[in-house]
Each structure stands twice: as C-alpha cells, then as structure tokens.
Amino acid sequence: MSRPYSADMADSPRYAIYYAPAPGGALDRFGAALLGYDAFTGEDLPFPEGVLRATPDWHGLTGDPRKYGFHATLKAPMSLAPGRTEAELVSACDAFAATPRAIPVITPVVDSISGFIAVIPAEPSAELIRLAADCVTEFDAFRAPLTEADRARRNPSRLTPRQREHLDRWGYPYVMDDFRFHMTLTGRVSPERRDALVSMLRDRFSALGLSSLAIDRIALFRQDDANSRFRIVQQYEIAPA
Numbered sequence: 001m002s003r004p005y006s007a008d009m010a011d012s013p014r015y016a017i018y019y020a021p022a023p024g025g026a027l028d029r030f031g032a033a034l035l036g037y038d039a040f041t042g043e044d045l046p047f048p049e050g051v052l053r054a055t056p057d058w059h060g061l062t063g064d065p066r067k068y069g070f071h072a073t074l075k076a077p078m079s080l081a082p083g084r085t086e087a088e089l090v091s092a093c094d095a096f097a098a099t100p101r102a103i104p105v106i107t108p109v110v111d112s113i114s115g116f117i118a119v120i121p122a123e124p125s126a127e128l129i130r131l132a133a134d135c136v137t138e139f140d141a142f143r144a145p146l147t148e149a150d151r152a153r154r155n156p157s158r159l160t161p162r163q164r165e166h167l168d169r170w171g172y173p174y175v176m177d178d179f180r181f182h183m184t185l186t187g188r189v190s191p192e193r194r195d196a197l198v199s200m201l202r203d204r205f206s207a208l209g210l211s212s213l214a215i216d217r218i219a220l221f222r223q224d225d226a227n228s229r230f231r232i233v234q235q236y237e238i239a240p241a
Contacts, residue, residue, distance in 0.1 A: 011225045015089060015142070016068075017075035017135050019183075020219040020232060026208045027108075031070030031119070034185055034201075035062050039069025039221065042231045054200060061197075064187040065116075068230050072183045074135035074218060076172035077230075078143040086222070089142050090234060093220050096138055097236035104128035104215040110185070110202045112194050117201055118182035128181055128215055131238075135218065136175045146171050181215075216240075 021027040023040045032038045033048050036059065051058050080089070106121035106128060113120055121128065146167070154173055156164050163173035174180065189197055217237045221230040 012079055013086075013225070014077045014079050014223045015086070015233075016071075016073065016077040016221045016223075016230065017093065017139055018069075018071035018073055018219050018221050019181075019215055019217065020069070020071045020221075020235060021213075022217065023235070027119075027210060027213065028070065030205065030208055031183060031185065034204075035066045035070055037066045037069060037229065039071070039230060039232050042229070048204070055197070061186045061189065065184040066229070068184075069221065069232070070183060071219070071221065071230075072181050072215075073172075073174075074132050075139045076175075077221075077223065078171060080142055081144045084142050086233070089139075090220060092139065092142065093218060093234065093236050096135070097218055097238050100239045100241040101131065101134070102127045103238060103240050104131055106181070106213050106215065108183075108205075108210055108213045110198060110205045112189070112198055113180065113182050115188040115194075116184055117186045117189060117194070117198055118184045119205070120180070120182045125181075129177075129179055131215065132179045132181070133176055136170055136172075140170060143171050 020039065021031070028040075033045055034051070036045050036047055037043075038045055047058060055061065080086070104125045104127035106125050107123065108119050109122045110117065111120055112118075150171075151167065154167055156167060159167065159173050160178075163178055166175050166178060167173040170176075185201060186197065217235055219235040220233040222233045223230045
C-alpha cells in the first residue's frame with residue numbers, strides 16, 4: 001500500500017543498485033563522456049570531440065540520464081525503509097556480491113529502446129535476468145513503500161496488469177519478466193531523429209571493440225535529495241560461481 005507523500009521525503013536520500021562498468025575502462029569512459037557526468041567523482045565532463053558539432057542540442061538530449069550517471073538498473077531508486085541505514089545497505093551489497101553466482105556475459109550493442117538510445121544486450125540473457133531478479137528481491141527489505149506521488153509518476157494506467165502488480169509489490173514496474181537491461185545514453189528521441197543518432201552512437205561504440213561484456217559487479221548509488229545527481233557510494237565485484 002502507498003503511504004501519504006511527505007514534503008520531507010524530497011530532501012531525503014535515495015539509493016539504487018545499478019550495474020556500472022569498471023571505473024576508467026573503455027565502456028565507463030564512453031558512457032560518462034557522452035552523458036557529460038562521472039558518477040564516480042561527481043564531476044562534469046566535456047562531451048566527446050564532434051558530438052556537439054553534429055548534435056547541437058546534445059546537452060538537452062542527455063539531461064535525464066545525466067542525473068543518474070551511466071548505469072543499468074538492477075534495483076530501482078528507493079528511499080530507505082524506516083529503521084534502515086546506509087551502513088546496513090552497504091553491508092548487504094557486500095554480502096550479495098560475495099555470494100557466488102553465474103556471471104552474465106552479453107554482447108553489447110547500441111540500439112533504441114522505448115524511444116531512447118542505450119547500450120543493450122544483442123540477445124536476452126537468462127543469467128542477467130536472474131541477477132536482476134535477485135537484486136530486486138534481496139534488497140527489497142531496504143525499500144520504503146511507494147508514496148502516492150511516486151506511484152502516480154509511473155502512470156499506472158499505461159502499464160500492463162502485470163507491470164502494475166510489479167509496481168505495487170516491488171516499487172518498480174519493469175522487473176522480473178518485464179526487465180530489460182539497458183545503459184541509457186539519451187533521453188527520449190523523436191522518431192524522425194532516432195535512426196541518425198543510433199547510427200552516430202553505434203559508430204562511436206564500435207571504436208571500443210567491445211564484443212562481450214561481463215556483468216560482474218554491482219554499484220550502490222546515492223542521490224542526496226530530489227535536486228541532486230546520483231553518485232556511486234561503492235562498487236562491488238561479484239564472486240563467480
């Protein structure tokens with residue numbers, strides 16, 4: 001059940017469990033530069049050479065994902081449940097990563113998804129779906145119930161019945177069988193512009209020579225208040241099975 005909205009909650013921190021590439025690696029630098037923000041350091045970054053020349057409104061196109069940093073969602077942003085602390089969540093992340101499990105390996109590609117452009121797997125991965133589901137369930141005890149305002153922002157009337165069930169049970173509609181791994185590079189792009197931007201970003205991504213990607217780590221992100229960007233608190237390497 002949703003709880004009444006409190007103005008104080010807008011000033012409370014939120015946390016998320018995301019996948020973020022290893023700091024300093026080619027994929028990390030690719031995503032951070034395109035968003036103009038480094039979630040490890042909290043610093044703004046210059047856009048890559050030629051991006052603004054080719055796409056003068058690039059800063060605006062990346063405004064939404066810049067707030068979150070370059071990542072893929074495993075456990076969506078949440079306020080902490082009453083009585084829970086950041087230190088407890090840090091310990092839970094450490095325990096989760098220390099539990100041996102199959103490490104998903106994907107072939108990363110750039111494509112459009114739900115109107116925006118992202119790095120996504122070329123094919124679905126059962127191991128990746130399981131990793132995300134484990135994050136959803138195992139960290140749910142830390143999640144404060146949705147407020148009425150939070151639920152309304154998800155436009156429940158536009159969700160499928162199963163997604164509404166996910167929203168009410170897990171606080172986020174796109175989990176379990178509705179999970180789609182994506183590392184967002186832009187906000188929503190109009191259909192007439194999408195193909196050109198996908199082509200540009202594919203060309204840049206191909207320069208990395210990244211034919212496979214192991215999803216071998218999780219990161220705890222924190223947003224201090226509603227006006228802040230998310231920053232990485234700590235990253236954890238997953239123990240392989």
